[in-house]
Amino acid sequence: MTVLIIGCVLGGAAFAFYWYTTPQIVLEGDKTMEVTMKDGYREPGATASFSFHDISDHIQIDSRVNDDKVGTYKVIYTVEYLEKTATAERTVNVIDKEPPELALLGGESISFRPGEKFEDPGVTAIDDSDGDISSKVAAKGFVDTTCKGSYERVYDISDSYGNAASAVRTVTVEGEPVRKVKGVIYLTFDDGPSAKVTDKVLDTLEKHKVPATFFVIDYGTDQEKIKLMKRAIKDGCTIGIHGYSHDYSKIYASVPDFMENVTKLHDKLKADLDYDARIMRFPGGSSNTVSEDYCKGIMTNLVKEVQIEGYKYSDWNVDSTDASGNNIPVNKLINSVKDNCDPEKFNVILMHDSDAKETTAKALPKIIEWAKKEGYEFKAMTMDSPAVHHKVNN
Numbered sequence: 291m292t293v294l295i296i297g298c299v300l301g302g303a304a305f306a307f308y309w310y311t312t313p314q315i316v317l318e319g320d321k322t323m324e325v326t327m328k329d330g331y332r333e334p335g336a337t338a339s340f341s342f343h344d345i346s347d348h349i350q351i352d353s354r355v356n357d358d359k360v361g362t363y364k365v366i367y368t369v370e371y372l373e374k375t376a377t378a379e380r381t382v383n384v385i386d387k388e389p390p391e392l393a394l395l396g397g398e399s400i401s402f403r404p405g406e407k408f409e410d411p412g413v414t415a416i417d418d419s420d421g422d423i424s425s426k427v428a429a430k431g432f433v434d435t436t437c438k439g440s441y442e443r444v445y446d447i448s449d450s451y452g453n454a455a456s457a458v459r460t461v462t463v464e465g466e467p468v469r470k471v472k473g474v475i476y477l478t479f480d481d482g483p484s485a486k487v488t489d490k491v492l493d494t495l496e497k498h499k500v501p502a503t504f505f506v507i508d509y510g511t512d513q514e515k516i517k518l519m520k521r522a523i524k525d526g527c528t529i530g531i532h533g534y535s536h537d538y539s540k541i542y543a544s545v546p547d548f549m550e551n552v553t554k555l556h557d558k559l560k561a562d563l564d565y566d567a568r569i570m571r572f573p574g575g576s577s578n579t580v581s582e583d584y585c586k587g588i589m590t591n592l593v594k595e596v597q598i599e600g601y602k603y604s605d606w607n608v609d610s611t612d613a614s615g616n617n618i619p620v621n622k623l624i625n626s627v628k629d630n631c632d633p634e635k636f637n638v639i640l641m642h643d644s645d646a647k648e649t650t651a652k653a654l655p656k657i658i659e660w661a662k663k664e665g666y667e668f669k670a671m672t673m674d675s676p677a678v679h680h681k682v683n684n
C-alpha cells in the first residue's frame with residue numbers, strides 16, 4: 291500500500307512538472323475529420339498553453355489539405371515557446387459525395403417525324419472529381435421512329451467514387467411521315483419453330499426467293515429446330531423473340547416475369563445461333579386483354595419497358611386468321627390476306643408455324659404468288675423496318 295501511494299505521488303509530480311515545462315497543444319474539433327469536396331475544409335484551430343499561460347497565438351498551422359481532391363491529408367500544428375517545441379497532428383479525409391451533373395443536350399423532350407433517323411443529341415456529364423466524363427454515359431432505350439408514340443431514353447453515369455446520376459429524355463415520334471413505305475409485305479410467323487411446319491415454310495420461301503420473320507418460342511434442346519433457324523438466317527430471314535414461354539399466366543404475372551421471359555430466350559438464341567434477336571412480338575399482341583387477368587395495367591408498362599431494354603416490338607396489320615383455330619381452310623387464309631393487304635401501305639402479316647398450322651404452310655405459296663403478281667415487295671423485319679403498334683388495352 292505504501293509503495294503504491296509513493297508511486298502515485300511521484301507519478302503525479304512528474305506529470306505536473308512535464309505539464310509545467312512543456313508547451314501543450316489541444317486541437318479544437320476531432321483529431322480525424324471527414325469533409326466533402328463540396329463543403330470544403332474549414333480549419334477548426336487549436337489552443338496552446340505553457341505553465342497555464344495561453345500561448346495560442348504562437349501556434350503555426352501547416353495545412354496540406356487540398357479539398358478539391360479526394361485524399362487523406364495532414365494538418366500539423368507547431369508551437370514554440372521558450373525554446374521548447376510541441377506539435378500536434380490532425381488527419382483530414384476529403385471525400386466525394388457529389389454525383390456528376392448530367393445535362394441533356396437538346397432538352398428533356400425532343401421529337402422526330404415517322405421515318406426520320408433517330409439521332410441522340412447527346413448528354414454532358416461533369417463531375418467535381420473526375421472532370422468531363424460525358425463519354426462514359428450509358429444511354430439505353432430504343433426509339434422506334436418508324437412508329438408514332440412516346441419513347442424514353444435513359445442515361446446513367448457514376449463517378450469513380452460510386453456517386454450516381456441518371457436522367458430521362460422523352461422522345462416523341464409524331465407528324466407526317468418523311469416517306470411512305472408502300473407495297474411492302476412482311477411475312478411473320480409466330481410460335482415456331484416446328485419440325486412439321488417451319489421446314490415447309492422455309493422450302494416455299496427459298497423457292498420463291500422471299501424472306502420472312504420468325505417470332506420464336508423456346509425450342510428446348512431440339513437440334514432440328516436449331517437447324518431450321520440457322521437455315522432461316524442463312525436464307526435472309528430474321529428471328530424475333532416471341533417469348534421463352536407462351537403461358538400467359540406466367541409471362542403476364544409481372545413486368546420482371548415478362549422481361550425474364552424475353553431475356554432468357556434472347557440469351558439462348560445468342561448462345562445457340564450467335565444471333566442478337568432484338569425485334570419481338572408480344573404473345574397475344576400488345577393489344578391483348580388476356581394479360582389483364584394476371585396483372586392489371588401490365589401492357590402499358592411493358593410496351594415502354596421492352597423498348598427501354600433495347601427491343602423493338604411489332605404487332606401486325608393483316609391477320610391471316612390462322613390463329614382462329616386449327617386447320618383453317620387454305621382458301622380462307624389466302625382470301626384473308628388478299629382482302630386486307632393494301633399496296634398503299636406496308637403490310638405486316640400475322641401467321642403461325644407451330645405444329646398445328648399445316649394449312650398455313652399450304653396457303654403460303656399461293657399467297658406469295660398472288661402478292662408478287664400484284665407487285666408487292668417482300669422484306670424481313672429488322673430494327674429499321676416499319677413496325678405496327680396496336681392500341682394498348684391493359
Ligand code: ZN
Pocket residue numbers: 480481532536573574
Ligand atoms: Zn403466339
